[in-house]
Amino acid sequence: xxxxxxxxxxLSLLCFGVVHAHFDEQLFLRPLDDNRVLAxxxxxxxxxxxxxxxxxxxxxxxxxxxxxxAYDVAELHLSLTLGTWMHDRWGYAIGQDxxxxxxxxxxxxxxxxxxxxxxxxxxxxxTGGLFCASLNFIDEASTLTPQLSFQSTHDAGGKRNRWQTExxxxxxxxxxxxxxxxxxxxxxxxxxxxxxxxxxxxxxHIYRSSYHSVALHxxxxxxxxxxxxxxxxxxxxxxxxxxQGRPRWSMYNSLERRVPGACPVARNSTIVVELPNNMEPxxxxxxxxxEVTDAAATTAIFDMIAxxxxxxxxxNVRVFTGTLWLAFAxxxxxxxxxxxxxxDHGKLVLEVENRLATSVDxxxxxxxxxxxxxxxxxxxxxxxxxxxxxxxxxxxxxxxQLYLPSADRRRPTALEMKLRLPAESKLRLIISFDxxxxxxxxxxxxxxxxxxxxxxxxxxxxxxxxxxxSRIVGTRLYTEPFLLSLPTPDFSMPxxxxxxxxxxxxxxxxxxxxxxxxxxxxxxxxxxxx
Amino acid sequence: xxxxxxxxxxxxxxxxxxxxGLFAVLSDETLAAITKRxxxxxxxxxxxxxxxxxxxxxxxxxxxxGGVNHQAPLLLAIFALVNSIxxxxxxxxxxxxxxxxxxxxxxxxHLKPKLDKVLSGKQQQNSLRVAxxxxxxxxxxxxxxxxxxxxxxxxxxxxxxxxxxxxSVALAMQGHAIASMGALAGATYLxxxxxxxxxxxxxxxxxxxxxxxxxxxxxRRAQWHTGVFFVWLxxxxxxxxxxxxxxxxxxxxxxxxxxxxxxxxxxxxxxxxFMEMFDHFRSLFLVVFQMNALLYALPVTYRFQRFPLxxxxxxxxxxxxxxxxxxxxxTVLHLAFxxxxxxxxxxxxxxxxxxxxxxxxxxxxxxxxxVWINLGTGNANFFFAITLVHALGQIMLIVDTTYAMLRREFxxxxxxxxxxxxxxx
Numbered sequence: 001x002x003x004x005x006x007x008x009x010x011l012s013l014l015c016f017g018v019v020h021a022h023f024d025e026q027l028f029l030r031p032l033d034d035n036r037v038l039a040x041x042x043x044x045x046x047x048x049x050x051x052x053x054x055x056x057x058x059x060x061x062x063x064x065x066x067x068x069x070a071y072d073v074a075e076l077h078l079s080l081t082l083g084t085w086m087h088d089r090w091g092y093a094i095g096q097d098x099x100x101x102x103x104x105x106x107x108x109x110x111x112x113x114x115x116x117x118x119x120x121x122x123x124x125x126x127t128g129g130l131f132c133a134s135l136n137f138i139d140e141a142s143t144l145t146p147q148l149s150f151q152s153t154h155d156a157g158g159k160r161n162r163w164q165t166e167x168x169x170x171x172x173x174x175x176x177x178x179x180x181x182x183x184x185x186x187x188x189x190x191x192x193x194x195x196x197x198x199x200x201x202x203x204x205h206i207y208r209s210s211y212h213s214v215a216l217h218x219x220x221x222x223x224x225x226x227x228x229x230x231x232x233x234x235x236x237x238x239x240x241x242x243x244q245g246r247p248r249w250s251m252y253n254s255l256e257r258r259v260p261g262a263c264p265v266a267r268n269s270t271i272v273v274e275l276p277n278n279m280e281p282x283x284x285x286x287x288x289x290x291e292v293t294d295a296a297a298t299t300a301i302f303d304m305i306a307x308x309x310x311x312x313x314x315x316n317v318r319v320f321t322g323t324l325w326l327a328f329a330x331x332x333x334x335x336x337x338x339x340x341x342x343x344d345h346g347k348l349v350l351e352v353e354n355r356l357a358t359s360v361d362x363x364x365x366x367x368x369x370x371x372x373x374x375x376x377x378x379x380x381x382x383x384x385x386x387x388x389x390x391x392x393x394x395x396x397x398x399x400x401q402l403y404l405p406s407a408d409r410r411r412p413t414a415l416e417m418k419l420r421l422p423a424e425s426k427l428r429l430i431i432s433f434d435x436x437x438x439x440x441x442x443x444x445x446x447x448x449x450x451x452x453x454x455x456x457x458x459x460x461x462x463x464x465x466x467x468x469x470s471r472i473v474g475t476r477l478y479t480e481p482f483l484l485s486l487p488t489p490d491f492s493m494p495x496x497x498x499x500x501x502x503x504x505x506x507x508x509x510x511x512x513x514x515x516x517x518x519x520x521x522x523x524x525x526x527x528x529x530x
Numbered sequence: 531x532x533x534x535x536x537x538x539x540x541x542x543x544x545x546x547x548x549x550x551g552l553f554a555v556l557s558d559e560t561l562a563a564i565t566k567r568x569x570x571x572x573x574x575x576x577x578x579x580x581x582x583x584x585x586x587x588x589x590x591x592x593x594x595x596g597g598v599n600h601q602a603p604l605l606l607a608i609f610a611l612v613n614s615i616x617x618x619x620x621x622x623x624x625x626x627x628x629x630x631x632x633x634x635x636x637x638x639x640h641l642k643p644k645l646d647k648v649l650s651g652k653q654q655q656n657s658l659r660v661a662x663x664x665x666x667x668x669x670x671x672x673x674x675x676x677x678x679x680x681x682x683x684x685x686x687x688x689x690x691x692x693x694x695x696x697x698s699v700a701l702a703m704q705g706h707a708i709a710s711m712g713a714l715a716g717a718t719y720l721x722x723x724x725x726x727x728x729x730x731x732x733x734x735x736x737x738x739x740x741x742x743x744x745x746x747x748x749x750r751r752a753q754w755h756t757g758v759f760f761v762w763l764x765x766x767x768x769x770x771x772x773x774x775x776x777x778x779x780x781x782x783x784x785x786x787x788x789x790x791x792x793x794x795x796x797x798x799x800x801x802x803x804f805m806e807m808f809d810h811f812r813s814l815f816l817v818v819f820q821m822n823a824l825l826y827a828l829p830v831t832y833r834f835q836r837f838p839l840x841x842x843x844x845x846x847x848x849x850x851x852x853x854x855x856x857x858x859x860x861t862v863l864h865l866a867f868x869x870x871x872x873x874x875x876x877x878x879x880x881x882x883x884x885x886x887x888x889x890x891x892x893x894x895x896x897x898x899x900x901v902w903i904n905l906g907t908g909n910a911n912f913f914f915a916i917t918l919v920h921a922l923g924q925i926m927l928i929v930d931t932t933y934a935m936l937r938r939e940f941x942x943x944x945x946x947x948x949x950x951x952x953x954x955x
Contacts, residue, residue, distance in 0.1 A: 342904065344566075345566060375578055377578075377584070403589070404591075405586060405591065405595070407595065408597035409791070411596075434578075436597075436792070437794055437795065437805060439793065439804070439805055440806050488909075488910070489910040490909045493910075494807070494808060497802055497806040501802070501803045504918055504922060505822055505852075507925065509822065511929040512929065514954075515936060516830065523955075525953075
């Protein structure tokens with residue numbers, strides 16, 4: 001009997017609306033050390049592919065679905081970023097939120113017999129068109145297949161990895177991100193900017209921030225279609241109010257918007273404020289509930305009550321600079337620079353510093369355009385060990401090294417390394433390079449500004465376990481992109497060069513022709529006399 | 531003869547010591563700076579690119595699947611082998627190769643009077659007085675040519691090509707046809723353009739009193755030797771294929787020589803021309819320029835069929851001025867033959883101007899490149915202008931020596947008109 005009842009219950013559940021599609025939205029706020037506030041807008045749409053009804057389907061943005069299907073893409077990651085995430089001041093961006101400056105696109109395309117490169121080209125064009133970004137400049141000369149970095153976000157061997165996929169990675173460090181990219185991004189949301197958290201995306205204020213990044217992460221398979229859209233902004237400073245100078249921050253002041261109502265189709269719609277313990281901020285309004293995240297912070301969760309404001313303030317004037325709110329904020333630093341880069345050659349310097357008391361496993365990924373010819377044989381790796389106790393040398397720190405040399409006008413350089421950084425050590429890599437000279441049509445209009453070279457990426461794979469460090473595992477650390485100045489020809493010279501060089505060649509041809517075809521013959525020359 | 535050998539030996543030893551001494555004295559930074567000079571190292575001869583190729587090969591990365599390494603695979607094999615012993619041996623190898631070049635040049639200078647005698651017959655005996663000491667002088671001028679010493683310090687792999695060209699000519703003059711063809715095939719294999727020397731070297735091999743291009747064309751042996759040249763070349767290419775396991779290197783070496791994708795400046799005419807060239811005319815002018823470099827082989831050899839060594843001299847000059855990636859090292863090979871033709875000096879018209887142009891362009895090339903690249907106070911036109919002047923100097927030397935040769939030929943036939951005025955009709 002009990003069996004029959006449970007079967008009936010199950011049947012009714014199946015008939016009357018098991019929801020196969022979810023939409024969750026969340027605004028995450030966190031005060032940062034340097035009087036700024038991190039605002040992260042996150043929208044996740046999940047559609048259970050196999051059981052989805054047409055109503056469920058409508059939740060998933062159609063334009064994205066079309067692209068994913070047309071090019072047979074399993075995974076797509078796009079980020080459009082303005083500014084560089086300052087790891088040392090703002091801590092680590094969490095998980096996939098880190099992005100290099102400019103446009104970055106990577107995707108896993110299913111191997112289905114058709115040319116992956118051709119579909120990648122199509123995907124790049126379509127995505128660029130959809131988000132009004134100049135992604136079409138990601139051509140074969142700037143596309144790569146990383147072997148160690150940018151591995152799938154899913155567990156290998158999981159049910160989503162039933163097919164073979166190929167990874168393609170392209171980056172445009174020079175992309176100027178602005179509102180025209182945000183508008184199509186908002187359009188992919190179920191409520192667009194009409195309701196829900198997306199109404200808080202006030203472009204004027206979002207783009208007045210120190211760092212801004214919109215991203216799109218799509219996983220697409222028959223079982224599950226998931227799209228995660230995030231917009232991260234490091235909003236400008238906390239205001240100081242009144243005579244006592246009490247610092248306070250409120251959403252209304254910062255975004256000129258109050259809490260909207262939830263998006264009607266959203267399953268969860270919340271505003272979350274993370275309160276770092278060492279900064280002791282006080283909430284302006286009582287939250288719905290509080291949670292203790294970890295030793296370092298408490299989280300306040302607000303439900304969406306239309307018209308309310310969210311904010312925090314401090315009782316006393318405080319100077320936050322220098323107070324590291326998370327113990328690991330300085331754990332890994334990572335930088336790139338160019339030495340002697342003014343002439344026709346230079347040196348690329350990569351530095352990774354591990355300040356933790358334990359060793360860290362990380363993957364380094366550096367790509368340089370083909371006109372920057374690296375000489376890998378000249379690479380000098382030095383490991384500076386603060387303790388001088390570890391017997392490890394630089395070659396021990398580099399566990400694995402993969403290198404793909406560039407090919408002129410066809411392929412960039414790719415250097416990947418699996419690193420095992422000993423505790424409190426600094427690894428420095430110096431690689432010489434030569435600059436290529438390009439055809440005058442290959443230079444951009446402002447040739448003397450230099451060429452943007454994309455950021456190097458360090459992925460933290462594993463940390464020998466210590467308190468508070470687990471949050472950096474899986475994080476990608478991007479260096480700043482840098483400018484490479486290439487020697488330029490004189491752009492006004494084509495006709496002159498063609499004329500002058502041809503003159504020299506013709507001079508030789510004429511003289512030789514003359515000499516080779518003529519003979520000396522004695523002739524008698526009679527002077528005419530009057 | 532014994533005394534001459536002693537002098538030659540002293541010159542070779544001196545040249546070797548100077549090179550090794552300089553390698554020992556100069557700091558690594560200085561040597562690296564010399565290696566980076568675009569006047570000395572081209573993408574095809576750059577020592578760093580060779581090292582990168584060796585490095586990639588030793589790490590299992592295909593060395594020719596990229597934009598860095600454009601040098602012949604067997605060169606890579608040699609240096610991979612040397613590196614496995616010690617990379618400190620590299621300077622010694624480059625110094626020895628230079629000295630070997632000097633030896634072959636000395637040999638050529640020695641054999642030249644005999645060649646002239648065979649070619650001219652007895653009636654011009656009196657005009658064939660050969661200055662004593664020419665071989666030693668030629669070798670000394672070659673080995674102590676500052677261009678060559680710098681090129682050696684830059685460890686430019688061009689010297690291997692020179693070695694093969696000079697040994698090919700010397701062996702041809704000694705009558706070792708197969709070895710000579712092998713050496714010429716080696717030179718062609720390394721830097722392609724020496725293929726233009728083939729007819730002239732064949733003529734040298736088949737030097738008889740009556741040898742002309744037309745007898746050569748009819749000669750079975752000459753045909754067979756041409757075949758030998760191509761067999762040697764095929765063997766070298768197949769050996770390279772066997773060494774690397776793929777034919778990628780053909781595109782990365784000869785493809786690069788012919789299509790000039792790497793526009794790194796050098797002292798030649800190609801780089802700026804193809805940097806500034808309109809895209810839709812690029813292939814047309816590539817064909818024209820490469821034809822210009824290769825075209826003269828037949829007419830020059832034909833016109834000077836009684837003087838094949840002179841053809842070699844002129845063709846080396848044309849190679850040095852019009853090849854796609856020339857350097858100062860190429861100029862040395864051209865100038866190497868100049869002291870062998872002392873009999874022409876009295877007929878040269880612009881020797882003073884030519885010497886000045888060479889000095890002028892050498893000094894200013896360095897300055898103008900620095901001004902353009904490092905200081906940024908000049909632009910590419912400065913260096914381009916000086917490469918034009920350099921080319922002009924080489925052209926003037928080629929044209930002037932050609933004129934002198936024709937004039938001398940005329941004077942030998944008409945001694946009574948020795949002092950006549952020359953007019954062009």
